[in-house]
Amino acid sequence: MSIEFKVEAHSGAARAGRLLTPHGEIETPVFMPVGTAATVKAVPQDILEELGVQILLGNTYHLYLRPGVETVRTFGGLHGFMAWPRAILTDSGGFQVFSLNDLRKVTEEGVTFRSHLDGSLHFFSPENAMAAQIGLGADIVMAFDECTEYPADRTRTQASMELTLRWAARSKKYFEEQKEQVPWKEYPVPSTQCPEKGAANTHETASAGNWVLGTGYCTQSLFGIVQGGMDLALRKESAERTIEIGFPGYAIGGLSVGEPRERTREVVEATLEHLPKDKPRYLMGVGTPEEIAEYARLGVDMMDCVLPTRAARHGLLFTSEGKISIKQARHAQDAGPLDPNCLCRVCQRYSRAYLRHLYASNEVLAQVLNTLHNLSFYLDTMRRVRHSIRLGE
């Protein structure tokens, strides 16, 4: 057994629960900060821990190119390499190479693409995307999929969905055959909760009641990805046939690719209906603070997005009173905190005027503090959502 998921409270379609991974417990619904290149840009790992980050996301495409899977593997995987003892999820690289546009070519076998760093040629198949993710050693890894472009007609969307289904089966086959190669066992990772291979591995965490890991030592978990574009019938078919292949968790992919926001919501809601209630449901690549709260209400358990961290680096800050562009001159004399309702260390210590000065002066500290606040705001948003669900609101 590699993960265990328990839904503990419902409120309408929303659910609050816990996901136990080899690297700690995650309270769901959860927002996962993006740590593209083995770093959540500008934030030291100990501050991420203080913020209460329980799981973060790494990008296989970026890590495969730099520092390379073999380097990460020799450190016991990403946990050891980036000194992050808590849970990690890696994407499959499918969405990243999809974003390369002109630099890629898709065949039945896989995707040939050029590195954005040096133009060198590379090839990802379901098998070697799995191999890469096993080497990176995240707790949760993703099947290699094709992210259908938007817009796409029904014929194209169906063909793309079928390809993703064939790749999902190949991903699972390779993963099941190779998952023992996870690099944790040879390199101890701080705070890992994973019992030794072959050891009597009863596992309990105080906060979770009576969690007991099953037989077998901890390995990674492979999630399937539902595609099907904006076509609700294809989404249903994709969900059903992905479930047939069988995964311990399911993601909704292929959204936030340019479609209107109301369409995203419609597809998410329709797809969720067809996903098992006892498995974690992961909506990839969304969204604003309002959206992540809304998707949690629809029954999504996991989300990730570059928005809080990327926006922070551009001076766009999320607050309880709406979005703020800290670069604006109107903040230059403002002695008030960024968000009077926020308890993060940025809002507790610094003024808007100071944050504006740092941004206007192109100071690195602007990126550090802005990112810290936005992440804190996202994590607090999800904390409130979980609390509301448990209260039945």
Place this chain on the structure above:
Amino acid sequence: MSIEFKVEAHSGAARAGRLLTPHGEIETPVFMPVGTAATVKAVPQDILEELGVQILLGNTYHLYLRPGVETVRTFGGLHGFMAWPRAILTDSGGFQVFSLNDLRKVTEEGVTFRSHLDGSLHFFSPENAMAAQIGLGADIVMAFDECTEYPADRTRTQASMELTLRWAARSKKYFEEQKEQVPWKEYPVPSTQCPEKGAANTHETASAGNWVLGTGYCTQSLFGIVQGGMDLALRKESAERTIEIGFPGYAIGGLSVGEPRERTREVVEATLEHLPKDKPRYLMGVGTPEEIAEYARLGVDMMDCVLPTRAARHGLLFTSEGKISIKQARHAQDAGPLDPNCLCRVCQRYSRAYLRHLYASNEVLAQVLNTLHNLSFYLDTMRRVRHSIRLGE
């Protein structure tokens, strides 16, 4: 009384002591990190506190240009603006405009210079450099001086020294007349140890024994600066005539301007002989870890330098085993800490391989972690020096 200095131990020419300022106590000899634009680049203020930074340096030239003195003043000075409750020293702007080269013109009255930001014309005289520093509200401010270029012949060096002496007298006159304008009194600053104006102001700090501030409320302190180029006789004359003007502390300026390192040491040693033993002695703009330890041994009490922070941003890291260029490929697989003898949070958590990856990937976290380590190394160096002096070693 605005500062109080107590020498508590000697070892040869070296001395260990305490400097009490309106914003806390400083153990000397002390290294002051440079926070040019109201930020020690890449490091949040709470981490500076954790590192044990007791005083940092701000650059008047940069702060005058951006965000401007009036903005800082309305926040109760730099302490309020940058949310830094401990001591601050500002330079006078003299050295910074000296560094502008083609963009400046020196007359008896002062220096006309062009902003490096937008080319706009500005003028610093002793009077308005003092006005700027009073508005910025550092605990210790510096007389406006001319930093003599290197090399310079005796005639030029003497003329420059005479100008600095006239400017020192003008700086002191303006400061004494205007020092009540310090912006602290209207804007409470966190953790200030400064009693209210007119209040009974007995002040004690546990660690310092029986410190008692004198009558009168806290103001800033103005330090004089000794010039005289590389000419030891002129250095002696500059020291004696600066002491005649009278300041609560004395700096040695005009060094690290291109002269050989052994010359710097020679001038420092010769100048120190002529400075009062009961006043803090500040050597401006030095140096490497070995140099700051050496200058402390010669009897210097305060030093500042951009080296640890600037070198960090270029991947040059100081360790107990020498200087390391973290960008080198030989660190790419190195699982060891940056410095096995360092207890900083970087060395305790991350590998050289990870730091090398961050640097090679141009990640902001590289700047954060590298700066954190280098500052920690400098502060630890001075801690060891103070300890050695107190042990009489």
